[in-house]
Amino acid sequence: MKQREWRSDRPLDLGLxxxxxxxxxxxxxxxxxxxxxxxxxCRTPEGPGTLRAAARDGQVTGAAWGPGADWLLETLxxxxxxxxxxxxxxxxxxxxRRAAKRHEGLRIAxxxxxxxSLVPxxxxQKxxxxxxWRAWRWLLRRYGEPAPGPAPEGMRVFPEPEVWRSIPSWDWHRAGAEAVRARTIVNAARYAARLEATEGSAEADRLLRALPGIGVWTSAEVRQRSHGDADAVSVGDYHLPSLVGWALTGRRADDAGMLRLLAPYRGHRHRVSRLLRLGGARPPAHGPRMSPRDYRSF
Structure with a gap:
């Protein structure tokens, strides 16, 4: 086990x-x-690793195990x-303003x-x-390796790109991921090294959206996490435009309307979207909720 202490100079809500x-x-x-x-x-550049992070009064204690332990603590x-x-x-x-005050410990990781970040x-998608989430659990339990160290039971490490490329069609089906999403992941795995080498969010966006099956929404969802892009708004999200519109105007909005409302926050549009989600304002639901599909065969 390796450890590191780090103190945030701003309020930090670890879980959030x-x-x-x-x-x-x-x-x-x-x-x-x-x-x-x-x-x-995490599948780090040095190999698999497990990180445990705990925070108290702004002081974070990180502990890590496995070949990727040093990398995990360096990037903590x-x-x-x-x-x-x-x-x-x-x-x-x-x-x-209310959401930012209430959730002042929110940071973009x-x-x-x-x-x-791309696979999930x-x-x-759609x-x-x-x-x-069912597909994600199934694939990691089937193809991920056990987490190093004393991790909670059942934790697994994200497989290497070569493993994703080798998953047979019947296991994608058993996981509940149809052929279109499976092909998108398998193809992206061929470019994993180039994706990891991207230095900025804009460069990552260009490369991601050049790959078949990856559009604006998927690229934004990836860059929010991989690059910590606080401006990567998830255009094309099923619920987000209505949520933003309702929270800011009391009316539903489409993607174009959402972008107009978020325009004053350029540079922080994803941050604002997250805060509004946390704020709890939701437009009234209309019609039945869509149920998860399950067309797997065993």
Whole structure:
């Protein structure tokens, strides 16, 4: 085990900051234990690793195991938002001001792992969350390796790109991921090294959107996590435009309307979107909810 102490110079809500890296209940790569610590596994450039992060009064204690332990501790501050620049963020709407005050410990995390952020984003394309998270759990439990160190039972490490390329069609089907999403992931795995080498969010966006099956929404969801991009707004999200419109004007909005409302926050549009989600304002639901599909055969 290796350890590192780090103190944030701003309020930090550990769970809130790391929550976007969790993909549903029972995520094999993310766990929060009863003591408030967050456990996370990662396929680092040095190999698999497990990180345990715990915070108290702004003081963070990180412990890491496995070949990737040094890398996980070196990048711990960025993971917890040390590179999240809030300069220029000036709430103009009351809903944003309230949410920013209530959730002042929110930071935009940066993982530096593009392909690891891409796979769950592709699985979440155009399906309900439960369906995508079920596929993520199945694939990690089947193809991920056990987490190094004393990680909570059942935790797994994201497989290498070559493993994703080798998954047979019947296992994609058993996971609940149809051929289109499977092909997108398999093809992206061929470019994993180039994706990891991207230095800025704009460069990553260009490369991601040049790959078949990856559009504006998926690229934004990836860059929010891998590059800590606080401006990468998820255009094309099923719920987000209505949520933003309702929170800021009391009326639903489409993507174009959402972008107009978020224009004063350029540089922080993803941050504002997250704050509004946390703020709790939701337009009234209309019609039945879409149910998860399950067309797997065993």
């Amino acid at each position: 900051t790391l929550q976007p890296l969790r993909h549903g209940g029972g995520d094999p790569a993310w766990r929060r234990t009863a003591d408030g610590a967050v456990w996370r596994t 501050p960025a993971l917890l938002g040390a590179e999240d620049d809030v300069s220029g963020f000036a709430p103009e709407h009351e809903a944003v 940066r993982t530096f792992r593009v392909f690891e 984003a592709v699985l979440e 399906v309900v969350s439960d369906e995508a």
